[in-house]
Amino acid sequence: MEYLCVIHHNHDGYTISCPDFPLGGFLANAETREEAIQQAQESLAIYLHETGGAAPRYGKLADVPKDVLNSLLAIPISPKGLLLSPAPMNPISLEIERILEKSGESLRVIAKRIGTSPAALVRMKDPFYWGHSVRSLRDIAQACHQQLEVRFKPIPRAAQRTQIATD
Secondary structure: OOEEEEEEEEOOEEEEEOOOOOHHHEEEEEOOHHHHHHHHHHHHHHHHHHHOOOOOOOOOHHHOOHHHHHHHOOOOOOOEEEEEOOOOOOHHHHHHHHHHHHHOOOHHHHHHHHOOOHHHHHHHOOOOOOOOOHHHHHHHHHHOOOOOOOOOOOOOHHHHHHHHHHO
16 A cells, blocks of 8 residues: 655755644655655554554645645645555564563563663564564563464465565
8 A cells, every 4th residue: 555645855855744644744854865765664654553554545746635735844845746655564573572562571681581682672673673583583482481483374365466566
């Protein structure tokens, strides 16, 4: 699913907002267009994950009411419409976050039990981190009094066609 975002460039860099979301729809601010897009996709993914998602209302810039568009822009300097999909979130990181919270113990206590730093655990539960090793997963599971289980599930046919088309 793609969401219409508004990107504009000024002397500070690039800002991306989404008229579909509250609080001015702000998603990203970065020096480069690529960094802003990546930040916006990650912000979009987190927002949709936390709120359960909502279907996009706007398909093109002309669909956005002028007052909504003006509220997104501090200074209306030739904004451009951009369709963005949420960044993929790592389900392993989300599960790590869930069991760490469920344990009721601090990251410091769990990190000490594993022999790592709290910062390393924060990185492991980052939904955009993809570098988990089986050993680190096993250590976290044991530290949280959990059993590690790995399963593969079939991809539904419709999703297979989408995945093939994007590869």
